[in-house]
Amino acid sequence: MAEQLPAGRPTLEAVAARAGVSRATASRVVNGGEGVRPRLVDKVQAAIRELGYVPNHAARTLVTRRTGAVAVIIAEPEIRIFSDPFFSRQIRGISKELTANDTQLVLLLVEDRGDYDRIERYLAGGHVDGALAFSLHTDDPLPAITRRIGMPTVYGGRPGWTGGAGEHGPVSYVDADNRGGAREAVRYLVAQGRRQIAHIAGPMDQTSATDRLDGYRDVLIDAGPALIAEGDFTAAGGARAMTELLDRRPGLDAVFAANDLMATGALGVLRERGRSVPGDVALVGFDDAELVAETADPPLTTVRQDIEGMGRLMARLLLRTLDKEQGGVPGSVITPTSLVLRGSA
């Protein structure tokens, strides 16, 4: 039988009273119980259980200045956000790592440009201890914001502005070895005896796209512009790019697409145009996106990156600096890629 519950939810005060100790001791037990006699620890824990006590988060945050929450900012205005399995997996990785560290995930979806004011207010309002952000485009206002308000932030994917002056200061990010992965893919195609290897690139305002293009060019140093078409990382964009390429170079015998979604779009066009894959045209994608690469027909040979692992890493990097509490920049990590051979090349 529960005692009569005193109005609202029980406070530490109530727990202390019930256990016959002071608030301070009760607090110690709640926070690990270091230096409290076992006997009292038990008593307090019993009281906690009986009363169904749960610490009040706001009160705790007020004094500790730690919220135990991290913002995940997704600044992709378009549909891609969730429909691209890339994000899902990265978020999942982040979620796992945060959960394992008792940290909450606050999702901030940026719908339009005006949302950045809201985001800044939110970040500055002390709702979260740090931020994780994705797929920044070159002119994204977010880095300036996080810097101004001194919010520790880790980016997913190398930000595009690092090429310019270091006006944004040091930045930390987690990114796959896009350039190296692309090189490996193209070298493989070359090794297979392919001679006219085209590239379907992603949008040029994202480093993942430009890095992969650079990797392609590293190997094919004199590939003409006719062999390169720009897509937008969607299947439809990949189809459009493939159509262009075939019109320009009907004789091409291989395609390296900057992601799997575009590769599947290309696959459809190749089939329509009567090209067999990999017979007439070899096709390599990038991401090893689940439910995309494997289920394609034929299954996609692709460059795998450990997306979920990258998500975990982002979270870990951020949490580490939050613990150190010294305002140091988290640092960056480049994760390796690997070529997965399937049926398409």
Place this chain on the structure above:
Amino acid sequence: MAEQLPAGRPTLEAVAARAGVSRATASRVVNGGEGVRPRLVDKVQAAIRELGYVPNHAARTLVTRRTGAVAVIIAEPEIRIFSDPFFSRQIRGISKELTANDTQLVLLLVEDRGDYDRIERYLAGGHVDGALAFSLHTDDPLPAITRRIGMPTVYGGRPGWTGGAGEHGPVSYVDADNRGGAREAVRYLVAQGRRQIAHIAGPMDQTSATDRLDGYRDVLIDAGPALIAEGDFTAAGGARAMTELLDRRPGLDAVFAANDLMATGALGVLRERGRSVPGDVALVGFDDAELVAETADPPLTTVRQDIEGMGRLMARLLLRTLDKEQGGVPGSVITPTSLVLRGSA
């Protein structure tokens, strides 16, 4: 030139001092400025601007007992969570509505069964004012939790337990008219002269699946079990189910799939088996999922539901009860569906 900033972020105290008013007045201005002389309002606002003041969220929550945040709980342990466009759109709708009401979205991903302890602690800890939850299976422990701790909650999709005794008390949810939509789809197939109409059902532990099956049966009251196969709402599952159906009833001339993803899976199998769509077999899906229904070949005739709108509605329902602050149950809403005619039937 900013004055020397006093250590950390400026407090209301600092604003008041600078504006030459009391904390109380400053607070009034921050919260709308009702009943404060315009002259003072200006002064305080100037101080706020000059100091870059942002209210401390924890302090405010501590006294108002309102967090301005809502949890979105996704209890789908599998990949589907984000890769199914259904969730993306509903979350987007939720996000928009919450944002418009200055409310934050805290994402709670349930990875495994043990996570519910963590969820309960979180919900009970006063981090959020209410919760939004999705796609509950019949034995989901969440409703019991939210009820026990008195957390206002709106469900996406009719919960499965409402058939049993009302042990969970009144529940509020937003759901599409799954049964009615299914009826319309099947009636349409009948009107087109189809005689052997099969159904690819979703998993039977979700009401969206059972309701659609019920709608199918409403029209085809004597459809034998041979015409029904159970999928899992994924494309691969749809393909498996289609294979079964064709093996059992090679002569079937129409299929109603419980969602678009399964319909596309079925489409692939039909093509492989040499059936033309809609010539030999008419196919109708459900959802009108973007990037799925329209881009299928042929484009899918399907039952549309306003998914984003349902998300907004969930958020609106929840916010309304939170405002009323009277612990009343939000109530439920069934949203209409409509048949969208495209190429597949």
Place this chain on the structure above:
DNA sequence: TTGTAGGCGTTATCAT
């Protein structure tokens, strides 16, 4: 090892 007491930044209840 335990308790006392002060303060975190805000809102809300009173007087004035």
Place this chain on the structure above:
DNA sequence: ATGATAACGCCTACAA
């Protein structure tokens, strides 16, 4: 219309 002042629930020196 404005200003003291008391909560809100917790942590943490500091004292005992």
